[in-house]
Amino acid sequence: MNGPAGQRLGLAPIPDGSVNLRMLRRTLAVELAYRPGGLLAAKIHLKHVSVITTEGYANRPGGSQSRFLAEVGKEEEKRNLAIVTEEWKNARAGIKPSGPGARDLLDFFQSVDGQLDDALRTAPNVITNDQQVRGMLMKRAKTLHLGTANYCWFADPAKALCLKLAGTPTADRPLIGMCDSARCPQATHHPRHRPVWEKTVEQNKVFIRMLGRGQKAERTCLEAELARAERVIADIDAASRGPTVAAGMED
Known part of the structure; x- marks a missing residue:
């Protein structure tokens, strides 16, 4: 990814230093949330208090997020x-x-x-x-x-x-x-x-x-x-x- 091939594909380079799972929290949240039952799984894994937080974190429209947007539209x-x-x-x-x-x-x-x-x-x-x-x-x-x-x-x-x-x-x-x-x-x-x-x-x-x-x-x-x-x-x-x-x- 850090070489010419990765640059040509527009991939973000891996930063120097040790790699840990916390660096991939958002990517993991998105991947989990779009699977069947994944929103709940992402909430549990990320230890969120409310599923609303998980919806926003995973950028997944639906549920409380869609209701909120509907209320904003009405206002x-x-x-x-x-x-x-x-x-x-x-x-x-x-x-x-x-x-x-x-x-x-x-x-x-x-x-x-x-x-x-x-x-x-x-x-x-x-x-x-x-x-x-x-x-x-x-x-x-x-x-x-x-x-x-x-x-x-x-x-x-x-x-x-x-x-x-x-x-x-x-x-x-x-x-x-x-x-x-x-x-x-x-x-x-x-x-x-x-x-x-x-x-x-x-x-x-x-x-x-x-x-x-x-x-x-x-x-x-x-x-x-x-x-x-x-x-x-x-x-x-x-x-x-x-x-x-x-x-x-x-x-």
Whole structure:
């Protein structure tokens, strides 16, 4: 394994010194756990107090681990629905999203309002309840992924800029770490994201002041980042002005 053949196969070299079984605990756990009755055998051999520890140690999905992941998924679904509901109410109050995906999100909210209006005209004596509204918003909530400085509405993988940049256009989840929310057509910015962009502006200004005269390439790059962040902030402010503020400005 330590020779050329092992290196060619990508095998990890055996370290110098004595070899003992403790070095192979994880490998042994994985090998045991995937055999019939192996999870219990691995728990006993590794002297774990709980089988949950063994499941995580062996990286074996199932049992308590799968139940935990299911609970996490439910909580994320509830959180996303609450966010979409809040943004729908904000849009109705005149506090609108900004960013490349804002128009699409507003169109969706308008379609929800249209369905509510149709229901009211069809059955004027029936009061629309929150459950009906949540049902209409759930479809969009399922596409929501939270970024540090934006919301990603991953409705169409073919439109996701991050997947295009990564060369994985058929992936079923966005690559949030590669998100360029100022350009992606499925990204939106909201007032709650403003502090993040403000921090970006402050940091870029500090970095620009620290540059020497000869660092022209770095200055150009940072100035472009600064201009983008300032533009995002301006768009957030313009879109989030409620009807009262807007009316006051017109006067």
